[in-house]
Amino acid sequence: MNSNRYCVIMAGGIGTRFWPMSRQSCPKQFLDILGTGKSFIRHTYERFNNIVPKENFIVVTNRRYKELVLEHIPELEESQILCEPIGRNTAPCIAYAAYTLKQNNPDATMIVSPSDHLILNENEFLSIVGKALDFIAALPIESFWGVGRVTATKMRSLGIYNGHTLRQWSLDGLRKTFGKMGEVYYNFARGIDLRPVEPTYIRKSVGCEFTFEKDINTQAAVLIELYHVAEELIRRLKKEKFRGYTLTLKVKFHDFSQITRSATRTDVFVSMKTILPESKRLIKEVDYTDKPIRLLGLTVSNTHSEPSSDANNKGKADCEQLCLEF
Numbered sequence: 081m082n083s084n085r086y087c088v089i090m091a092g093g094i095g096t097r098f099w100p101m102s103r104q105s106c107p108k109q110f111l112d113i114l115g116t117g118k119s120f121i122r123h124t125y126e127r128f129n130n131i132v133p134k135e136n137f138i139v140v141t142n143r144r145y146k147e148l149v150l151e152h153i154p155e156l157e158e159s160q161i162l163c164e165p166i167g168r169n170t171a172p173c174i175a176y177a178a179y180t181l182k183q184n185n186p187d188a189t190m191i192v193s194p195s196d197h198l199i200l201n202e203n204e205f206l207s208i209v210g211k212a213l214d215f216i217a218a219l220p221i222e223s224f225w226g227v228g229r230v231t232a233t234k235m236r237s238l239g240i241y242n243g244h245t246l247r248q249w250s251l252d253g254l255r256k257t258f259g260k261m262g263e264v265y266y267n268f269a270r271g272i273d274l275r276p277v278e279p280t281y282i283r284k285s286v287g288c289e290f291t292f293e294k295d296i297n298t299q300a301a302v303l304i305e306l307y308h309v310a311e312e313l314i315r316r317l318k319k320e321k322f323r324g325y326t327l328t329l330k331v332k333f334h335d336f337s338q339i340t341r342s343a344t345r346t347d348v349f350v351s352m353k354t355i356l357p358e359s360k361r362l363i364k365e366v367d368y369t370d371k372p373i374r375l376l377g378l379t380v381s382n383t384h385s386e387p388s389s390d391a392n393n394k395g396k397a398d399c400e401q402l403c404l405e406f
Contacts, residue, residue: 084187085213087132088177089124091141091149091195092167109195110148120196125153127202128191131210138162138180139195140173187247187270189213216271217244224268226261228291230374243269259336286322287330287379288312295334295372305376306363310356313378323348325384327355329362330377338375341365349380 093107102108109121116123125137134155141149143163150156162176174192181188191209199205220242222232238257240246247269254262267274290309296302317323327349332338341362349355359378 082131082189082213083133083136084185084189085132085191086136086138086181086185086188087128087191087193088174088181089121089128089137089139089193089195090170090173091121091139091145092164092173093196106148107145110145110152114198119152120198121149122152123199124193124195124197125155127199127206128193131206131213132191135160138177140164140177142167189271215243216269217242217247219243221246224265226264226268228289228375230291230293231258231261261336283320283322284383285324285379285381286313286316286320287328287377287381288316289330289375289377291332291375292373295374297368297370297372302363302368302373302376303360306359306378307356309376309378310352310359313355313380314350314352317350317380322380322383323350324380324382325349326380326382327358327362328379328381329359329366330375330379331363331366331368331373332375332377333368333371334374335371337371339366344382355380 091109093102093109101111101113110119112119118126121139128137135157137153137156138160139149139153139156140162141164143165146158146161146163149161150158162180164173164176177192178190181190191213221227221235221240222229224243224246227235235241235246240249246265249266249269251263251266254266256262258265288309290305290312292305296305325346325348326342326344328340328342330338330340343358343362345354345358347354349358355378
């Protein structure tokens with residue numbers, strides 16, 4: 081059985097939703113409501129005990145229910161009961177358990193389950209849980225965010241084929257091999273994504289990147305590839321009905337170092353007529369003679385309207401107070 085697999089049982093309910101059977105002194109997770117001879121929390125423990133070692137269970141509950149938990153699951157040690165100082169619902173409960181696990185075992189995989197669920201087909205349920213646990217391990221390396229074709233080829237040459245083999249690498253090893261992205265890959269292999277969640281998304285830019293099978297360092301090759309990148313960018317701009325006043329060139333070299341160059345105009349970047357000439361001007365600022373290029377990217381951003389050239393408007397607000405007479 082996998083020693084890095086843990087189960088967190090959330091058992092902090094205080095008995096308000098199944099009254100009068102459920103009371104604060106004995107909430108529903110400790111009741112045998114189904115008449116099976118076992119409480120909900122006992123069923124939960126036995127369900128996951130098939131795939132999680134007993135020493136890898138953690139129960140998060142209210143401090144007043146610690147003895148009840150140990151009564152219903154005597155296999156657990158007192159140290160496996162996390163007592164919340166005060167109930168704050170699901171998210172803080174999971175955060176508390178995750179923080180504790182990270183201190184004890186940074187490689188832990190955490191299953192989180194309520195203590196009062198009714199699962200009729202447990203075999204099918206556990207099969208689905210198993211697939212979820214193995215999802216990252218079985219995921220091809222090309223499917224990870226940030227791993228392009230060239231990086232995937234390099235990873236495969238190093239014996240990294242999927243999430244499982246990626247997870248075998250140390251953080252230091254990945255950093256030395258892939259630079260800043262090494263830490264990102266290290267976290268992704270463990271199901272950790274530190275990018276902020278944006279519930280509402282307003283597009284701020286449109287861009288594209290091309291990674292080359294062979295590094296390039298001649299002017300002719302660079303200009304040809306730059307044209308292809310510009311073509312794809314224009315296609316995406318039309319698709320998204322997007323236009324902006326800033327064009328950014330991204331250049332990544334053979335050693336994974338990269339630079340960007342940007343230009344802002346008073347007319348929008350939306351067609352080859354404006355994008356390609358500015359792209360050529362920006363690439364002239366880059367010295368790639370002794371540093372072959374492995375990736376070129378172009379991005380259009382800054383959707384704000386063009387700045388006014390009227391000196392009389394300088395310093396004035398973009399809006400005026402509307403006055404209404406009643």
